[in-house]
Amino acid sequence: MSTFIQTKRLLKYRMGLIRLKQMGLEKVFSYTLGKEAGVSAELVRKDFSNFGIKGNRRGGYDIDDLLNSLEKIFGKDRVQNVVIMGMGNMGKALSQYRGFPDNKMNIVAGFDIDPAKINKKFQIPIYPVENLKEIVDAFHVSVAILAVPEIAAQESSDLLVRYGIKGILNLAPVLLKVPDDVVVNNVNLMVELERLMYHSGVLK
Amino acid sequence: MSTFIQTKRLLKYRMGLIRLKQMGLEKVFSYTLGKEAGVSAELVRKDFSNFGIKGNRRGGYDIDDLLNSLEKIFGKDRVQNVVIMGMGNMGKALSQYRGFPDNKMNIVAGFDIDPAKINKKFQIPIYPVENLKEIVDAFHVSVAILAVPEIAAQESSDLLVRYGIKGILNLAPVLLKVPDDVVVNNVNLMVELERLMYHSGVLK
């Protein structure tokens, strides 16, 4: 029913709705929102229907109602604490991203094994990995962003799992072995760039 | 036939094969590679079959042969030049990523409208956007990474398209309007983190 791919679209609708609302709109039709999110109108309606979200026949959907429904589904009523493992180029960039706090995702701390990276006055505090348990417990963190080098990814993942992390956004180009109750979402920017080259026909 | 989703898997196989080769292996079975890439053995075989890649019945696949086939498909015989538009946190992090040159993707330049960002001695040269055409022509660039703020994304995209870019890896959380002959690959890290939270059940 609620597949991995569907949630991606729902979150895109949410983004689109926020944008449309900022533009002063109050109502939206499946067709409009579909265009905003790059999806067919039928699929927009089917997605909402699957999640029990109702519109008004002929009237379209009320943007505020839709946003409320979506924000209930995606827990936007509560701030979610997140940690970053590996404060190199990627980790640092992500730690400064305004989009996260704007969306109730609060990066509480970064961790690194490199002593030179620790305690550098930064957007967020950076600790040695020894402090992981302490912070995870104190802030009730259950989600982490993994931004360590490929070679260290599995061992870092094991550490995160040991201290109770249940979701890992993995930026390292490796498949992590985790227990069944832990979810990994892999984002591989190299693969995305390679795919783009292939599909844009520049490799011919 | 060659869908968007399939290329993602092929590139994961490629990554897995490189890793297995580094570990000293010379042959691989669909089952092994599938485990490495998080895919069923049948699907591995079907994917290869669809792209006309052959193994040896009972003997499995020869890793070097497979890599050759894949590198032919993904043009790894030639270096591809890429530019980055927007040299803020994200753009800078990406410009320093070793993985790109290691995979024959050569980041030739970054562009920014902020004068303070220009010509700072950096991994790669950073130019004002006025120099875009010149660099794109000189280096025959057809693919760009877009890392400007959401508000500037469409206008930057228009500029890239005007000067002949055919593929855009878009990190900004907006859907770009581009002509039919231009391909956009959207990577939205916020959506990926939100999705992870949803699917790891931490929002309940």
Place this chain on the structure above:
DNA sequence: ATTTTATTGAGAAAATTTTCACAATAATAT
């Protein structure tokens, strides 16, 4: 009030993706 119109909601159909099942066959064992 009644008719017309635009849009949702959902079941059915189509398309796509994944798995199943097994014949073909190459390597190994007897």
Place this chain on the structure above:
DNA sequence: ATATTATTGTGAAAATTTTCTCAATAAAAT
């Protein structure tokens, strides 16, 4: 040499996702 075994390759089946269709219906027009 022959039999056994493991693995590929691929059509067929199953599952999933997307599109098609159209009845239901709320808003707007008459």
